[in-house]
Amino acid sequence: MNSAEKVFIVGCGDVGIRVARHLFATGCHISGFVRTAENADRLQQLGISPVLGNLDEPESLVNLPTAGAIVYYFAPPPGGGFKDTRLRNWCAAISPDARPARVIYLSTSGVYGDCGEMTVTEETPPNPQTSRAKRRFDAETFLAEWGKKERVPVIILRVTGIYGPGRLPVMHLMNGTPLLNAHEAPSTNRIHAEDLARVCIAAADKGVDGDIINVSDGEHGTMTQYFNAVADLLGIPRPPQVNREEAARLMPPLLYSYFSESRRMDNRRMLKHLGIALLYPTLAEGLPSCRPDDWQTPPAKGGNHP
Numbered sequence: 001m002n003s004a005e006k007v008f009i010v011g012c013g014d015v016g017i018r019v020a021r022h023l024f025a026t027g028c029h030i031s032g033f034v035r036t037a038e039n040a041d042r043l044q045q046l047g048i049s050p051v052l053g054n055l056d057e058p059e060s061l062v063n064l065p066t067a068g069a070i071v072y073y074f075a076p077p078p079g080g081g082f083k084d085t086r087l088r089n090w091c092a093a094i095s096p097d098a099r100p101a102r103v104i105y106l107s108t109s110g111v112y113g114d115c116g117e118m119t120v121t122e123e124t125p126p127n128p129q130t131s132r133a134k135r136r137f138d139a140e141t142f143l144a145e146w147g148k149k150e151r152v153p154v155i156i157l158r159v160t161g162i163y164g165p166g167r168l169p170v171m172h173l174m175n176g177t178p179l180l181n182a183h184e185a186p187s188t189n190r191i192h193a194e195d196l197a198r199v200c201i202a203a204a205d206k207g208v209d210g211d212i213i214n215v216s217d218g219e220h221g222t223m224t225q226y227f228n229a230v231a232d233l234l235g236i237p238r239p240p241q242v243n244r245e246e247a248a249r250l251m252p253p254l255l256y257s258y259f260s261e262s263r264r265m266d267n268r269r270m271l272k273h274l275g276i277a278l279l280y281p282t283l284a285e286g287l288p289s290c291r292p293d294d295w296q297t298p299p300a301k302g303g304n305h306p
Ligand SMILES: NC(=O)c1ccc[n+]([C@@H]2O[C@H](COP(=O)([O-])OP(=O)(O)OC[C@H]3O[C@@H](n4cnc5c(N)ncnc54)[C@H](OP(=O)(O)O)[C@@H]3O)[C@@H](O)[C@H]2O)c1
Pocket: 010, 011, 012, 013, 014, 015, 016, 033, 034, 035, 036, 039, 053, 054, 055, 056, 074, 075, 076, 077, 086, 106, 107, 108, 109, 159, 160, 161, 162, 163, 305, 306
């Protein structure tokens, strides 16, 4: 990425700020879109130009710095329905003379649905089951069509569970939330937030229009193994394990939903096409970087990220 480039991060939260930190060294100008004055101040302090608005309020989407910019679109879809109305509002706000140079869209591996023990490549047909995954797939589809119509290259990253400093499931562990038995827990994959940030930047540099790339460290595990590893890292008791019937009753619904689909993600396209050398190819290598200095105080943000 050369220093003349403009970058606009829509949904400039945890991953957005990590991307910005990597990009500062290139000298490009970085703007971040956030909803609250408090978050705008935070971005300002970090050296990111804040743009205040709300993707749920089309009237707030004016003078967005998209013209010729590399856009990282990291905002999630809304909490209900089957469509991503936020993304639609954002696309509708971009006039032809403010087209971005390209858009990197952060989607989720959830769009593949339940794949059992099958290896999931980018050729695996999407089969979103949950309404959350349906909204994601709607976002992907809508953005790809918009990009074709507006001649804006779109690159889609299908990201697995993100972990990293400040985003371990500390609250769940502190609450003693039971988990589904290790032997019943479905396969899942993860990616360290720092590696994800590097993948996003590589996608902007090397990705081409229409690319869909799975993002994962390539290590297959289960959510129960992950929670146990985090408990061990923090030196607190591992959560009690229960059978599926009890898990459905006792686990918070959102957390339980992460135990209801199985996927074993293939990350070869990410490694080869984007030339990624992972900093943290396994959980065992990544977790030590996440140990909070003061873990008994739940982190202000991300403490419940599974
Ligand atoms: N957690 C995972 O394991 C996982 C896996 C795959 C993909 N993802 C997706 O990856 C993306 C980035 O993750 P992250 O951890 O960086 O998330 P994050 O820290 O929650 O950041 C998301 C950003 O989107 C902004 N946003 C949300 N709704 C908005 C709205 N209506 N208008 C304007 N901005 C809005 C938030 O603004 P505020 O600061 O104002 O709330 C926040 O800055 C998200 O879309 C997430 O769903 C997550």
